[in-house]
Amino acid sequence: MSALLSASADAEIHAPSGALESGIDTADWRAVEDDLGRDGFAVLPALLTPQQCNAIAGYFFEEERFRSRIVMERYAFGRGEYKYFSYPLPDVVGRLRQSLYPHLAPIANRWHTAMKINERFPATHDEFRAVCHAAGQQRPTPLLLRYQANDYCCLHQDLYGDHVFPFQVIFLLNEPGRDFQGGELLLTESNPKQPGRADVVPLRQGDAVVLAVNHRPVRSARGFYRSSLRHGVSRLHSGQRHTLGVIFHDAR
Ligand SMILES: O=C(O)CCC(=O)C(=O)O
Numbered sequence: 001m002s003a004l005l006s007a008s009a010d011a012e013i014h015a016p017s018g019a020l021e022s023g024i025d026t027a028d029w030r031a032v033e034d035d036l037g038r039d040g041f042a043v044l045p046a047l048l049t050p051q052q053c054n055a056i057a058g059y060f061f062e063e064e065r066f067r068s069r070i071v072m073e074r075y076a077f078g079r080g081e082y083k084y085f086s087y088p089l090p091d092v093v094g095r096l097r098q099s100l101y102p103h104l105a106p107i108a109n110r111w112h113t114a115m116k117i118n119e120r121f122p123a124t125h126d127e128f129r130a131v132c133h134a135a136g137q138q139r140p141t142p143l144l145l146r147y148q149a150n151d152y153c154c155l156h157q158d159l160y161g162d163h164v165f166p167f168q169v170i171f172l173l174n175e176p177g178r179d180f181q182g183g184e185l186l187l188t189e190s191n192p193k194q195p196g197r198a199d200v201v202p203l204r205q206g207d208a209v210v211l212a213v214n215h216r217p218v219r220s221a222r223g224f225y226r227s228s229l230r231h232g233v234s235r236l237h238s239g240q241r242h243t244l245g246v247i248f249h250d251a252r
């Protein structure tokens, strides 16, 4: 336990003020918007160092950091475990959410315009959180997941109330091939006009992926229609895989 505690203290040490934010602020957000528009996902490579990944994964057994623990098998969500952080979020998690949001909100607003969805998103996460809280969505949604051999996650959507920010971000905290085998992030898409399709999202340790939460606008001759997306994780063959999920709307 002391090793885990010192690892988590390192998360603060290895994320000096501004370092996390500058990696996010200097990402190519135009390319992210293009990738999202084409595929429904966009990879942001190496946003976290391996040390930061290990430190965040080390939070998993610090029970006081979490508001609830879900054993996926009990709910037929798959096999494996995840835990929702409680407020106040760990510094590094709160800063990732705060600094990703302002880049995604304008893209979210353009998507909503294209899909003829009324909700528009304010410029900062603090403002959006206030909107969620006023509507009774007050519980934090950032989560830490852990998969071991034979674990997997069923296809799903992370909707927790009426207010849905259309993007979420997942950080892979272990190195595929070295720390675990199998366990690939899957993204599926279906709509009335086409047979369904699936993508495997290529990720390495420290990478983040921005995913469409529920819909994506698809251009057609008469404007845009909505395609429906779901994500999940294929079965782990061996090893351990941790992910940090950052969802921007709070939960009812
Ligand atoms: O473990 C993963 O890659 C999927 C995590 C997930 O479903 C989420 O963060 O919403």
Ligand SMILES: [Fe+2]
Pocket (backbone or CB within 6 Å): 156, 157, 158, 231, 245
């Ligand atoms: Fe999810």
